[in-house]
Amino acid sequence: MDFFKHIDLDTLPKKKYRVIKYILDHPDEVISLNTADLAAKLKVDPVTIIKACQSIGLAGFHDLKKRLKDTVRNQEKKSSFTQVLSEFEVSTTTDEAIRNALSRDLEMLTGTIEKVSFEKITQTCQAIITSRQTYIIGLGYIGAVATYLQSILRSHLPKVHAVTEYNGMLFDYMGHFGKGDVVLAIGFDQCQNQTIKALKKGKDRGATAIALTDSEYSPLCTYSKYNLFVHPAPHYFLSPLIGAFSICNALKHCIVEMTKPTSTRQSRAYQKLVEEENVYYN
Known part of the structure; x- marks a missing residue:
């Protein structure tokens, strides 16, 4: 070791x-x-x-x-990369490759259901609902998760922001972190330093810090009040995103339930607006 x-x-x-x-x-x-x-x-x-x-x-x-x-985290990374590399080196058919990828996604979702705390999801939702502003930090390829969570929440909670760009955008938002806010940071495996620093900044300024990650050894957990864990599936590079998107859906449904009947009225108004604007092709 x-x-x-x-x-x-x-x-x-x-x-x-x-x-x-x-x-x-x-x-x-x-x-x-x-x-x-x-x-x-x-x-x-x-x-x-x-x-x-x-x-x-x-x-x-x-x-x-x-x-x-540090040792345990490094061992997990080496094991993960070795498994992925060895699998890529094995010859297989395209059908088998597709089937294996889809099967692992299912494994990922099943593992996430067992790993995540429903209580922590509820507490996270309550913090977001009552926050002044909620900042969702997802940098690099993880920005897709942050953007998705913002998009499914903003019809109910317009004070939600996705922070997906380094430097200027991130620093601008960090300057607004404060008491009563929520800073939700998303990071897996080799978490970006900027994500860690932003979560720490949020905590230091009195915001409720929340981590969406795949390991209790994640550096994000050092600063977070609530941790939302997805199941780590080391055979597939982007596997944590599958569980992360699923957690986003769970947060959305939980917030809708917790804010009824207001959320129901908002959903009806949104649907009416979509129909009036003829958004979708018929």
Whole structure:
């Protein structure tokens, strides 16, 4: 495990050995614990946890957890890329390629239903409904998700903005972040630094920070109050977008339910306007 694979456990005293050995054997669990939790689990003093971390060259338990998160995240990325590359190198028919892609999308949606918290979706919707302004940040190819979410919400909530461009547009909106706003940042796998900085800026300015991502180890989760997780499907480059679009639809339907009967009246008025303007070809 990168830094950790060079640790010589045999040189550690018995108590420190047991602490570090447990950490190496259970990295995913340890990441979610604090010093007191781990100490209670191992039946040692919290000071022993800190000293064990220092004995392998780290500043303390917080430093160790940061290293663990980086290592786990890097392993996931390498595994994902290796799986995709190896699959592309295998010869197959076009029919099989199409069927596999569609099947994985279905797997992605099924996994997202199991992974996402319905409570967090409801809390997110309540925050958006009551916000002064809602800023949806999706940079690069993820901008399609931000634009889609804005488009399906704006007939009910015109104070929703999609932020999809770097530099000027992003900085302009960041200057308006404030208390009572919602900043919803979307990022997967290798999340853009600008997205992370924007979410942090929103939190620092008193906005409700929300992350739509595919891993609890995402740097976005460091600053978010609510996390909406999609199922990570590493076999397909754009797989997180499938779950993300589905989460957008869930947010839309939840907001409609939470704002009835106003939302129903707005939908009827929208339909009437569409008919009056003869928008669609008949």
